[in-house]
Amino acid sequence: MGRELGRRRDKLIKEARHDIYEERVKLPNNTRCTDCGAVVLEGRWTWETTAEEVKDAQCPACRRVEDGNPAGYVEIRGDFFKVHRKEIINLIKNIGKAEKEEHPLERIVAISDEEGKLVVTTTGVHIARRMGEALFRAYKGDYELQYAEDDTSVKVYWSR
Numbered sequence: 822m823g824r825e826l827g828r829r830r831d832k833l834i835k836e837a838r839h840d841i842y843e844e845r846v847k848l849p850n851n852t853r854c855t856d857c858g859a860v861v862l863e864g865r866w867t868w869e870t871t872a873e874e875v876k877d878a879q880c881p882a883c884r885r886v887e888d889g890n891p892a893g894y895v896e897i898r899g900d901f902f903k904v905h906r907k908e909i910i911n912l913i914k915n916i917g918k919a920e921k922e923e924h925p926l927e928r929i930v931a932i933s934d935e936e937g938k939l940v941v942t943t944t945g946v947h948i949a950r951r952m953g954e955a956l957f958r959a960y961k962g963d964y965e966l967q968y969a970e971d972d973t974s975v976k977v978y979w980s981r
């Protein structure tokens with residue numbers, strides 16, 4: 822009885838696209854995002870606060886939100902999902918909260934009900950992947966990951 826309960830596939834999608842939302846920006850220390858308040862320290866966006874002089878800018882996550890161009894797309898569907906809907910949405914929200922705290926550029930953009938499925942969009946690739954991994958780890962099911970070759974966007978499909 823070695824049959825697995827779940828199934829997962831990783832797919833690479835060739836997509837020659839320059840990442841206009843580069844995370845490792847060369848912005849000076851203490852640059853602050855005017856939308857969310859994230860602050861650049863040593864080349865990374867953080868939630869640190871600063872007493873130093875601040876240069877205003879917009880972080881890549883807020884730019885993605887404003888442009889309506891999420892990096893991550895997570896699609897959740899299936900009969901099991903319908904029954905455990907509340908629990909699964911909670912799992913997604915908890916991941917969103919934890920990721921945002923740890924990585925300022927990894928956030929949920931929206932959780933929306935679409936025809937027969939739940940769609941979660943995110944500002945980062947990592948957070949979307951984590952949602953897929955967590956769903957698969959918790960409930961098995963059918964998990965598919967499609968990521969762009971340049972690693973700037975990812976699509977996650979999970980169903981059970």
Ligand SMILES: [Zn+2]
Nearest residue numbers: 854857880883
């Ligand atoms: Zn921001």
